[in-house]
Amino acid sequence: MNFEYTEEQLAVRDAAREFTQTELLPGVIERDTEARFPHEQIKKMGELGFMGMMVDPKYNGGGMDSVSYVLAMEEISKVDASASVCMSVNNSLVCWGLEKFGTEAQKEKYLTKLATGEWIGAFCLSEPEAGSDATSQRTSAELNGDHYVLNGTKNWITNGSTAQVYLVIAQTDLSKGYKGISAFIVEKGQEGFVIGKKEDKLGIRGSDTHSLMFTDVKVPVENRIGEEGFGFNFAMATLNGGRIGIAAQALGIASGAYELALAYSKERKAFGKTISKHQAIQFKLADMATEIEAARNLVLKAAWLKDQGKDYAYASAMAKLYASEVAMKVTVEAIQVHGGYGYVKEYHVERLMRDAKITQIYEGTSEIQKIVISRALIG
Numbered sequence: 001m002n003f004e005y006t007e008e009q010l011a012v013r014d015a016a017r018e019f020t021q022t023e024l025l026p027g028v029i030e031r032d033t034e035a036r037f038p039h040e041q042i043k044k045m046g047e048l049g050f051m052g053m054m055v056d057p058k059y060n061g062g063g064m065d066s067v068s069y070v071l072a073m074e075e076i077s078k079v080d081a082s083a084s085v086c087m088s089v090n091n092s093l094v095c096w097g098l099e100k101f102g103t104e105a106q107k108e109k110y111l112t113k114l115a116t117g118e119w120i121g122a123f124c125l126s127e128p129e130a131g132s133d134a135t136s137q138r139t140s141a142e143l144n145g146d147h148y149v150l151n152g153t154k155n156w157i158t159n160g161s162t163a164q165v166y167l168v169i170a171q172t173d174l175s176k177g178y179k180g181i182s183a184f185i186v187e188k189g190q191e192g193f194v195i196g197k198k199e200d201k202l203g204i205r206g207s208d209t210h211s212l213m214f215t216d217v218k219v220p221v222e223n224r225i226g227e228e229g230f231g232f233n234f235a236m237a238t239l240n241g242g243r244i245g246i247a248a249q250a251l252g253i254a255s256g257a258y259e260l261a262l263a264y265s266k267e268r269k270a271f272g273k274t275i276s277k278h279q280a281i282q283f284k285l286a287d288m289a290t291e292i293e294a295a296r297n298l299v300l301k302a303a304w305l306k307d308q309g310k311d312y313a314y315a316s317a318m319a320k321l322y323a324s325e326v327a328m329k330v331t332v333e334a335i336q337v338h339g340g341y342g343y344v345k346e347y348h349v350e351r352l353m354r355d356a357k358i359t360q361i362y363e364g365t366s367e368i369q370k371i372v373i374s375r376a377l378i379g
Contacts, residue, residue, distance in 0.1 A: 005071070012053075012068040016075035019048060024080040028206075031082065032351050035198070035205040037162055038083050045083065046117015050076070051090050055099055059107055061115040066241075066303035070248040074296075077252025078259070081355040082206030084252065088245035089158045090114060094121025094167055097238040098185075101226050110165050110185060122163035123242075124154040124186075124212060125235050131155075132368050134169075134235060135178040141170040141219065148172070148184065148224070150192075150217040156362070160210025161195045164188045168214070169231045181231035185223040192217040203354035240313045241306065242363045247299045247319035250327035250359035254295065257327075257334035257352045258288045264338055264347075275337070284337060288330045295323040314376040321369035324359035331356045 005013070023041050031038055045051055053069045055061020069091060077084040098111045113119040130136040139152025150170060157166075166186045173180030186193065196211035225234055262285055265276035275281045298319040305312035331353035335342035342349050360366045 005067070009065075009068045009071055012064065013071040013075060015048065016050065016072040019045070019050075020076055020079040024076065024083055028080050029345055029348070029351070031080075031206040033205075033345070035200065037208045038080065038086075038206055039162070041080070041083055042086055042120070042162075043117065045076075045087060050087055051117035051120075052095050052111075052115025053091055055095050055111065055115040059099065059111045059115050060113075061095070061099075061111075066244060066306045067300060070244065070251075070299055070303045073245055073248035074252035074255060074299075077249040078256030080206070081249060081253055081352075082204045084249050085158055085204055085207050085246075086120065086162075088242065088249055089123055090117070090121050092242040092245035093123035093238050094165065096241050097123070097167060097183075097225070097234065100237070101183075101230075101234055102185075103222070105222065106185060106225070114165060119164040120159050120162050121165045121167065122157050122159040123238070124157050124166050124168040125239075126154060126156045128153060128155055132365055135181075135232065137169060137171045137181055139168070139170040139214065140174070141172050141182060141184060143172070143221075146221055148219045148221065150184065150186065150214045150219050152214050154212040154214075156199070157210055157212055158362075159208050160212060161198065162208045166212070167225070168219075169235050172228050172231075176229065178232040179229050181235075182228050183225040183231040183234045184219050185225065186214075186217065186219055190217050190219075201358075203351070203356070203358055205354075239363055240316050243316040243320040243369075244299065244302050244306065244312070246359055246363045247295075247302065247316065247323040250320070250323035250356065251292070251295050251299050253352050253356045253359065254288075254292050254323070254327040254330040257331040257349050257356075258285075258292055260347070260349055260352075261285065261288070261334040261337040264341075268339075281337060284333050288333055291326045292330060295319070295326045298322050314373060317364070317369040317372040317376075320359075320364065321366050321373065324356070324366060327356035327359050328353075 049062040052061040053064045057063045141148040141150045168184045172182040192215040194213040199209040268275045302315040302319040334349040
């Protein structure tokens with residue numbers, strides 16, 4: 001077992017760390033308060049190669065491994081989870097899904113722009129009646145000559161109004177159940193495609209989350225990903241990798257809160273000494289550090305398995321389940337370490353706690369991860 005990072009991986013981590021301090025940290029509280037999407041910051045992330053990290057260079061990507069991606073995601077999530085979820089969706093779901101399963105023409109038209117961050121992508125699976133039960137798709141796509149006619153509604157879509165490219169999962173043959181689900185590429189601005197209101201959320205408030213409505217939207221046959229009926233398998237395969245991205249996000253939120261709590265404990269004095277000298281605080285910090293390290297190893301193992309071409313579905317579910325639980329626990333404890341100051345926006349930890357909660361929900365709730373894990377165990 002080798003726990004050493006390569007020089008390239010360390011360089012990626014350090015570049016992400018510097019970017020967060022110079023570009024993301026300034027204004028992060030204001031963006032959260034105003035629920036403002038970080039347009040300029042995301043643009044710079046694209047210029048630095050963070051929006052298509054694992055894409056083959058021939059499609060303008062960085063050609064990096066999943067471990068490098070995890071390291072960058074952790075650093076960016078320490079400061080701004082709204083920016084990191086945009087990065088995660090673009091990398092793990094949209095770019096990976098297109099590169100893995102798209103046609104050469106689709107890759108040339110869409111992936112080359114998504115990998116540079118010139119375009120942003122969105123992944124459209126959830127519906128009003130199809131959250132954890134992704135098989136219950138009601139959005140339909142009916143073949144009509146050289147195009148499909150798309151009708152339906154999608155909910156909770158990250159990058160909902162800022163994306164230019166949407167991967168939409170829809171039912172093409174209701175009689176076949178989940179085997180009748182297909183996947184399509186839909187471009188922004190098509191007639192009948194309406195973007196609903198932006199959701200006013202508890203956390204990741206800078207993230208652009210919308211409902212999408214499709215009314216008789218014409219989607220060319222060449223924009224179908226894979227064969228008819230491949231959509232459900234496409235979504236599940238893509239989400240397996242997406243869970244690594246969200247696990248890394250949860251890890252970053254937790255480690256960011258821990259670092260703030262540790263630094264504060266060395267400054268704040270109570271009863272004649274810094275609170276870091278009190279055993280009650282020391283034990284909190286010890287528990288936080290231990291749980292973060294355990295989460296980090298789960299996340300890195302899932303990323304390593306993916307890089308080795310091995311089955312990583314089980315590992316990514318474990319990583320996402322545990323890292324999200326750690327993120328919630330550590331952020332709550334970080335507020336406790338800060339005391340009353342932790343409840344104030346200026347100290348960042350209350351925002352990190354609000355951001356942490358969604359990691360237990362999107363790209364598969366904690367309960368869904370337990371289903372994936374238990375099925376792998378039972379066989």
